[in-house]
Amino acid sequence: MEDYTFQLASHDEIPEIVSIYHSLLGMPGCAWSRDYPSKETAKDDVNNNWLYKLKKNGEIIAVVSIGDFDEIGDLSWKPKNPCELARLGVVPAFQKQGIGTIILQHTINTAKALGYDGIRMLVSKTNPIALALYEKNNFERCGEIFRFNIDYYCYQMVF
Numbered sequence: 001m002e003d004y005t006f007q008l009a010s011h012d013e014i015p016e017i018v019s020i021y022h023s024l025l026g027m028p029g030c031a032w033s034r035d036y037p038s039k040e041t042a043k044d045d046v047n048n049n050w051l052y053k054l055k056k057n058g059e060i061i062a063v064v065s066i067g068d069f070d071e072i073g074d075l076s077w078k079p080k081n082p083c084e085l086a087r088l089g090v091v092p093a094f095q096k097q098g099i100g101t102i103i104l105q106h107t108i109n110t111a112k113a114l115g116y117d118g119i120r121m122l123v124s125k126t127n128p129i130a131l132a133l134y135e136k137n138n139f140e141r142c143g144e145i146f147r148f149n150i151d152y153y154c155y156q157m158v159f
Contacts, residue, residue: 079118
């Protein structure tokens with residue numbers, strides 16, 4: 001049986017996590033660059049207990065950040081106390097194996113356990129893999145916005 005663990009990332013894992021971010025550059029629809037997400041982004045997420053990792057048999061295969069980033073709080077959302085979801089990435093060798101859904105389910109369970117009543121996020125309109133993942137997992141598309149020089153759809157889930 002495959003052994004998956006989902007837990008907060010640590011400072012000593014930042015180089016590996018940044019390497020995962022960089023491994024996704026150039027993938028269809030990826031809105032990231034060499035400058036974002038960065039080592040500083042990961043460090044800030046670790047410092048705030050926002051950065052989580054999914055491990056399979058001891059190896060980090062996916063990462064996600066959830067927390068109060070206050071990057072999109074100015075938009076209208078149904079949840080009254082949602083967390084934001086950002087920087088979800090699956091190591092290329094583990095893509096198309098359901099890992100996105102696995103880390104997303106862990107993320108939802110963790111957000112609930114932390115007392116949030118929902119999740120909100122922005123997803124690049126040009127990222128078909130991410131759009132399919134969130135639609136498949138019952139996130140609601142609730143708007144559109146141009147921010148950070150990218151066209152996004154707004155997605156939310158209410159618990």
